[in-house]
Amino acid sequence: MMQCLRRCLLLALTLALLLLLVGGLLVWSGWYNVSAVTQHWPPVFKLMEYAMRQSVRHHARPIEAPALNAVMxxxxxxxxxxxxxxxHGAPGRAPDTAGLSMQPVPGPLSAAAHKWQARELYWIISNGIKMTGMPAWQAHLDERERWELVAYLQAMPQQPPQPALSGAQEETAPALPPGDIERGRVALTQYACQSCHRIPGVVGPATDVGPRLDSMASQAYVAGTLVNTAQQLARWILHPKRYKPNGAMPELGVTPQDAADMSAYLRSVDQSSTP
Structure with a gap:
């Protein structure tokens, strides 16, 4: 019995040392790509997201939320x-350019109240999240201001989307170039599309803010308004407010080439690969 236990311990120690050695070699070699254009592997992303969520929940437990109201x-x-x-943008309003291309992508806060309790939102606002670009605001906003932000985040799901600016529908639809599928996959990450949509082949949070973008080629219409062709999907990506002025989909400043590429990718994927 003792001999079997010793063998098991020796095997476990050997495996642990091998894993440590392999991990050290990977770090030393610089092989793992930290470019913001290249996404994390899905298991790495899921592990980081899970660890972040558990950490926030643990550290926010002692916080007691005050009564939040419409004035706040x-x-x-x-x-x-x-x-x-x-x-982070807002319903109908796009983030600035820097926010669109961050990895991991800043999540849409219109869904924050469904994912986090008030005390957890307060903790995140106060402390930030390491290596995500999310800063700690406790040195810049006082306690009441941070709770006011929490109150607004809880009210945001009931806020109407920002409508289109007057005259936004007067532009002429551009002639669009041919799309490239692989460029389209990368472009989707650089415009933060995965922050609101689940997209096959694109790593992102488990969000349901916007519809899943799978089986796009088989749908009859784009956004319920345009006959579904590659050109029409690209035009919707270019100027969603032209076709749905009061919709939640914001104008992202997408170039015609990127729109054509994203359209090509979305029409190439199917539902079976959606996470």
């Missing part, structure tokens, strides 16, 4: 406009 939410909307919009 109104004040929080002003804080959001100043401090959060550039990275």
């Amino acid at each position: 939410a109104s004040a929080g909307a002003r804080h959001y406009e100043r401090y959060c919009l550039q990275c």
Whole structure:
């Protein structure tokens, strides 16, 4: 019995040392690509997301949330406009360019109240998240201002999307170039599409803010308004507000080539590969 136990311990120790050696070699070699254009492997992303969620839940437990009200939410909307919009966007409003291309992508906060409790949102706002680009605001916003932001995040799902600017529908639809499937997959990550949609072949959070973008080629219409062709899908990606002025899909400043590439990719994938 003791001999069997010793063998098991020796085997476990050997495996642990091998894993440590392999991990050390991977880090030393620089083989793992940290480019923001190349996404994490799905298992790596899921592990990081799970670890982050568990850490926030653990550290936020002692926090007691005050009563939040509409007055606080109104004040929080002003804080959001100043401090959060550039990275996270809002219903009908795109993030700034830097926010679109960050990896991991800043999540859409319109769904934050469904994923996090009030105390957890307060902890995230106060402390930030390491190696995500999310800063800690406790040195820049006082306690009440941070709770006002939480109140606004809880009210955001009921906020109507930002409508299109007047005259946005007057532009002439551009002639679109041919699309490239692989470029389209990369372009989807650089415009943060996976922050709102589940897309086959694109690593992102388990979000249901927007519809799943699988089986696009088999759908009769794009966004319920355009006959589904590669050109029409690309035109929707270019100017969603032209076709749905009050929709939640924002204008992202997509170039015609990127729109054509994204259309080509979305029409090439099927539902079976959706995570």
